[in-house]
Amino acid sequence: MKERRTGYLGIDVGSVSTNLVILDERASVLGAIYRRTQGQPIRAVQEGLKELTAVMADQDVEIRGVGATGSARHLTGVIVGADIVKNEITAHAVAASQVIPDVNTVLEIGGQDSKLIILRDGVVTDFAMNSVCAAGTGSFLDHQSTRLGIPIEEFGDYALRSDSPAHIAGRCSVFAESDMIHKQQVGARVEDIIYGLCHALARNYLNNLSKGKELLEPTVFQGGVAANAGMKRAFEAELGVEVVVPAYYHVMGAIGSAILALELDLEPGETSFKGFEVTDLNYETSTFICDGCSNTCEVVRIKVGGKTLARWGGRCGKWELQDGTVRKTKVKA
Amino acid sequence: MRPPDQIRITTPHMGNLHLLLDDLFGRLGVEYIKPPRSSTKTLQLGIKHSPEFACLPLKINLGNFIQALEKGANTIAMAGGHGPCRFGYYGIVEERILRDLGYEFDFMMLEPFSDGAWAFYKSFASLSAGLSIRRLWKTLKVSFAKGRAFDQLRKRALMVRAYEKNRGHTSRALEEAEKLLAAAVTAAEIEAAARESLGLIESVDQEREREVLKVGIVGEFFLLLEPFSNFDLEELIGDMGVYLERCVWVTDWIAPHRDNKIFGFPKGLIEEKAAPFLSHNVGGEGRETIGSTVLFAERGFDGVIQLLPFGCMPENIATSILPKVQQKHDIPVLTLTFDEQTGRAGMVTRLEAFVDLLWARRRGRTVSTPPDALNREPVSPCHECKVKAV
Known part of the structure; x- marks a missing residue:
């Protein structure tokens, strides 16, 4: 017979990927799913939950709390009935401190945005999030992998084989692309171009986000782009420190939101x-x-079954409706 | 210029500026055509006809003018001035664009009093037949007193909102208070109405024992003053239970050589506080942003938010200096850049994370949930349409 365990569900629905995890009461990962959002957040959550059920088929878990994060966090919160809805900056910081309790710097690069989070003694003391620049995000890498005809999964291996990265302009994705084409047309090795691109991205990220901030070790690198070993190598070269990529680097937002749900300390059935x-x-x-x-x-x-479940989007708030399923906060001393 | 009795004057929107102007033009006997409240439509009109690289305020101004001209305005009054930033050229550029579009109107560039008292007087004299210098002075004095009272109301609302029991009640009380004050005419009436209207805001149901964060807002004046341009940031963050103060107000901005009566700190002091980081004027509010951030830090505020339009040179200078202020005075600063975008999700995420950060600093740990300010029942705060949602 399967033993019934307590679990906490965390869901992170971003612009590019949708991630779900279930943690046990000691915040260890019982199951994790990473899939593409493909512009359909609701479907992604539903499919993700199905996949998660399949992965966890051999375990009997009672969900005691649910957390939602990511740019579709409010939507997700309404769909699944979340106990806590939290922004992705806080969620990522919480997850990083769980993995490396004395972490001082979190580098996070996702599909559409990137974040830099500074912590001291487990407290977030500063953060920055890129706003106007696509050159510092995963989408740009994705675009270049399609253009070069090299699957994004292999980008890292290519970059690791380079010993002299090509210089690629990193300030703007338009300049970067024209620079890459130039290098490629004069005969540079594709490995050097890809590693050069990683350097450009790392430089762009640091220039845009780290203005005046002290980046102390330990440094954690997470988010989908951390799968790219070339990026890790480029960051280490640019920063001159060791950069740690946690085992669950790709689902850290979901882990963070599950931890936040765990911290609510709900009674059985209260979720x-x-x-x-x-x-x-x-x-x-x-x-x-x-x-x-x-x-x-x-x-x-x-709407679900002809009944309006939620409504939002107006500037004035008169349309705002959430059927009371999302308790945004819970008072705790 | 047209004869005074044919003038139908308009100006751009900027926060509660129209309340002050309504009063002033009324006293001068000039018909004031208020542009419709700034909206997405206004912005779209502005974007369509402005140079792409112009800053956001110019585009919103232009949209205001077009909508006011369509409403029947025939004279445009625009502030001139010359801080070394693009604002000094706004009026000239806006006039040209509107003429190219085929609009017929008179254009009045209001230069500051300090640039020449005679020219200043002449501008107003062309609006009002037989206006003596003495009458203009008296009129400005009483109108300005009312303007300050209007600013005081909004300043108080920013503080009270953090404590309100029912979400949206402060905004409603503010609306009532502004109506009440608008009806006052004589100096004595204004004084009485100022007290009474302030009382309306004070009497909002509050939970004074609630623990709140204190945040100061600094940055470029238009972004600070005009809620449309900053996605109603003040209301949004106030609803998160944050006590707010802002360093620029309409009347402080119009009369900058006074003592910043609304903000409460003399310009000289703000400049002195900025001096260790920035010792000279860089145009716009660059120096004030630095000095005010230091003042907020010294007064024990939890954090500071800087607002600027994309591409604003003076504020960009300030942005690059702020990390030093942040370090020296140990105060978190969040910089938010605004442009034509209409989606506010990105801003909300940053604000939420910033508020989390400020609570974490207070509590000494990150995994802490803020007090239940967000659990309050929302009521419709819509200002224009009173239709209840179904």
Whole structure:
């Protein structure tokens, strides 16, 4: 007979990837899923939950709490019934401190944004998030891998085989691309171009985010781009320190949100979790333009079985509706 | 210029500036055509007709003008001035664009009083037949007193919102208070209405024992003053239970050589505080941003948020200096850059993370959940349409 265990579900729905984890009460990973969002966050969450159920088929886990994070955190919170909805900066910091308790610097590069988080004694003291620049994110690497015809998974190996990275302009993805094409047309090795690209990305990241911040060791590198060993090598070369890539680097946001749910310390049955059955429900989303004033806000409506589950998007708040399933905060001393 | 009785004047929107102007133009007997409240439509019009590299405030100004001209305005009044930033050219560029678009109007560039008292007087004299210097002075004095009272209301609302029991009540009280004050005419009436309207804001149901964070807002004046341009940031962060103070106010900005009556700290002191980091004027509010950040830090605020339009030179200078201030005075600073984007999710994520960070610093640990400010029941704070959501 399977032993019934307590678990905490963490879901991180980002622009590019959707990650789910289940932790036990000591915050160890029982199961983890990493999949693409493909522009359909609700579907991604539902499919992700199905995959997670499959992965965990040999275990009997009772979900005691659920946390949601990522840019679709509010949507996710409504769909699954989250106990805590938290921004991804805090979630990533929490997860990093769990893996390396005395971590001082967290480098995180995802699909559409990158973050730098500074901690001291386990407390986030500073952070930066890129806002206007695509050159410092995973999407740009993705785009270049398609252009070069080399799968993104192999980018790291190519970069590791280089011993003299080509200089690629890193300030702007447009300059970077034209620089890469130039190097390629004059006959530079593809390995050197790829490693050069990693350097450009690392430089861009550090220039944009680390302004005046003291980057102390231990340094953790997480997010989808940490899969690229070339990026780790480039960061180590640029920073001159050892960079640690945690085992679950790709699902750290989800781990962080599960830890936050765990910390709520809910009683059995107290969770708002709607159960794994939400994978079978048919969620309909629609948008309409509110003509109440000249702001003409686009309001999103999510319905399930003809009933409106949630609504948001207006500037004024009159359409805001969440069926009480998301307890945004819980008071704790 | 048209004869005064045919003038239908308009100006750009900037926070509560229209309340002050409504009063002033009323006293001068000039018909004031207020542009519709700045909206996505305004921004779209501005973007369509502005140079791509112009900063955000110019684009919103231009949208305001187009909408006001469509509403029947025939005279545009725009502030001039000359800090070494692009603002000094706004009026000239805006006038040219509007003429190219085929609009017929008179354009009035209001240069600051310090640039020449006579020119200043002449601008107003062209609006109001037989206006004596003495009457202009008296009119400005009483209108300005009212303007300061309007600023005081918003300043108080920023503080009270952090403690409000029911979300949205402070914003509603502010609306009522502004209506009440707007009706006051004589100096004595204004004084009485100022007290009474302030009382309306004070009487919002509050939980004074609630622990709140204190955050100061600094940066470029238009972004600070005009809620449309900053996604109603003050309301948003106030709703998270944060007590706010801001370093620029409309009346402080119009009369900068006074003592920053609303912010409460003399310009000289702000400059003195900035001096160890930045000892000269870099245009716009660059130096004030630095000095005010130091003041907030010295007063024990938990953090500072800097707002700037993308590409703003003076604020970019300040941004690059702020890390030093942050280090020296041990105060977290969040810089937010605004442009044409209409999605505010990115800003919300940063604000939420910043508030988490500030709580963590207070508590000494990161995994801590802020007090239950977010659990309050929301009510409709919509200002224009009173339709209840279904």
